Amino acid sequence: MQIFGDETLAPQSLPEYLKRLEAESIGIMREVAAEFRHPVLLYSIGKDSGVMLHLARKAFFPGALPFPILHIDTGWKFREMIAFRDDTARRLGLDLIVHMNEEGKARGINPITSGSALHTAVMKTEALKQALDRHGFDVSIGGARRDEEKSRAKERIFSLRSANHTWNPKNQRPELWRLYNTRLNDRQSMRVFPLSNWTELDIWDYIAAEEIPVVPLYFAALRPVVRRHDGWIMVDDDRLPLAPDERPELRWIRFRTLGCYPLTGGIESSATTPSDVAAELRSTRQSERWGRLIDADEEAAMERKKREGYF
């Protein structure tokens, strides 16, 4: 077994490869601001969104962000996420739009009894389309990365969507050099992914180097959890029905990705800083999306959701 060295990064000194990724992302954001009429930045509150927000502030400095940010709320996010979102918007003076699919909420769609597939379709995919249509955004900037999932590895940085927001993976525009084709036909829109070429580790190394605030749920703490599907589900409020034999217990838990709390499995960990997290990731044997029940249904779950207009 061959082990590579384990030097840690000095804070504030951005290594060359991160500088190049940063510059590429900044260039992509400026391209969006220059070429589109009505952009929006999709903000999921997660670590990737946090990095994106940071990059956007760099791209347009000393000006403010030239577009609003949009959060699609399902009503089932961790409470700490919502608090962090509102605090971030205040701290940075952001133009924050929060959208919830009220119709779905009225129908009582939830991740527990409706199942993850229906909940995602109605409260996330449908909700996103509603918000984009309502505000007439012609481009939305998202934090997806190509290393997350294999259908993402095939997606363009400037990715065309039909009038119904659907993605056709077989008919993508070739994307050469940095010459992005930003032209839209009537009612088409664009999804743009400035973090396409970042990996999960790059994100954490960058968060550590740039001291970017993230939701505390990413760091280990004693949290009330129950064991489900090989993961730890946090009992974040009293809406999570417990089986008769289930007793919440306190464990040192952190989350690699954040979503709706009943669908997001945590891992046991002692990482309490971004550098700890990066070090933990260097030795982990599980992929990032492992804790997300959304992809587990079927191998091509993500591609199908994306075709339908998911983030």
Next chain:
Amino acid sequence: MLRFCGQASPRPGRDLLRLLTCGSVDDGKSTLIGRLLYECGSIFDDQLGTLQRESRRFGTTGDDLDFSLLLDGLEDERQQRITIDVAYRFFATPQRAFIIADTPGHEQYTRNMATGASTAELAVILVDARKGLLPQTKRHAYICCLLGIRHIVLAVNKMDLVDFEQSRFQNIAEHFSKFAAKLGEISVAAIPLSARLGDNVTEISARTPWYRGPTLLEHLHSVDVSNSGVDRPFRFPVQWVNRPNGDFRGFSGTVVSGSIAAGQEVLLAGSDRSARIKEIVTFDGAADRAREGDAVTLTFETDIDIARGDLLAKPGEAPEHVDQFAAYVIWMSEQPLVPGRSYLLRVGTRTVPGTVTALKHRVDVETLAHLADRTLRLNEIGFCNLSTAAPVAFDPYDACRDTGAFILIDRFSNETAGAGMIAFGLRRASNIHWQALTVGREERAALKDQRPAVLWLTGLSGAGKSTIADIVEKKLLALGRHTMLLDGDNVRHGLNRDLGFTEADRVENIRRVGEVAKLMAEAGLIVICSFISPFRAERRLVRELAAPSAFLEIFVDTPLEECMRRDPKGLYAKAKAGRLEHFTGLDSPYEVPEAAEIRVATIGISPEAAAEQILAELRGRRII
């Protein structure tokens, strides 16, 4: 059998290498990438578990893991066992982070390879040791070089299947070196390996004692792809003007070549305007210097009129600035390239209408032979002359990728139709100056006491265009107007008698007529043009040519059935009998105008009434 070395911590100086992998279908490309990712810790246990399940279900490697399943991300790809599209993979070691563009070996390889190669600094070309060099290997090497890749790794794979025989490897390596010498200045490293067993991939193999070179991974670490950027000329395409308030006016963009320091003078390419840099603004504080790859915002000591699309350089190092140049073009659309048609051309941050004026030759990528052709089809490569509606600043692609590359966008579908690499500016463009004339359009028109205009009648053959045009001209003449009538059939007897009826010839036919109509309008005339002109793109072109004279598109709208019934020239009958090809409405399309100024529906009205409708419109628009 597979070993795992964990995702590595970066060294502070870790840099980034972008590479491309190519090879034929069964050369073991996926296995090689899978092994690199796996050994560098970029594949996780749960992904491996999925891979084991899928290998049993769809795999082609018996009991072994089929790494291609890890890489083929789309549902169709996994089910049909083919790779459709470029995918991007990531792995890292302490010294370097790597981005791999993984391109399919067969279907549409040119388009996909060019896409992957456009951002790559190094290419790994796989060869099966049993088969040696294939025509495909040469094609891949040629396309890599055309796209500016200067470092090639010839990975001679499946050495285990030829008993690690030295002579086999050497033959292949020498054969390839000879071919590569024809491609220009490139560095080639040949490495014997077995992706399946791991020989010479990340660890040197005991089974190739005769091989003294590095492993593939060692080579990827050591190859120097830096451009020693500071010595190259400074190039800064202006991407976005940052004007958050009245006090701040900055120009944002990325330095694509060279470097610049605060206090230095920069020049706006294509002008004699220059200004001194006041500050290099970044979020992390003002920078003394901005180098190749840095995304920054520049402010100037004096006001200078700069916009998105402009290119900044240093005085004495100005790029070329012309409206005609020669370039290699790779065609990427199902719709063939039509010389003469107007596309949108994007170079740097600038987008202008542009036209391929001549296809000098097509390249046979297998033999590198130059072939004569009239068009480029999907995945074909040609050497072309192009002209743009306004001069653009550029460098030859070999000197700077970012300022020498362009894409062509179809103006109607908006798809990316082609990609190009500029070879050189055409001297005639910079040498033929526009002669300033004292007497202009206005003066000539004033003498005739009229407003010049182009009346463009379009419609199917037999729709009644010529008849109506003739009456319109008679009526204008009676009103004392100076006119000229250009008729489709008539110009084909003279000016355009060398043109046929293919799509390319139809486009050229309309382009010439558009130029003539423009000249006549400049002479102060009201020009009446009667042409089928079936394509929207060309009607748009003549509209743009005619400006600033008034241009009225007049759609003579007669249903196809009615035209066939009238058939004044007997052409429909001929076409239906198979004696006339490319006939509009039958086997060649007519694109109905979407926003014609005048639509004349001819059913149930006389040609006289149709002409009167047009005259009424001219009065309404104060042209007469």
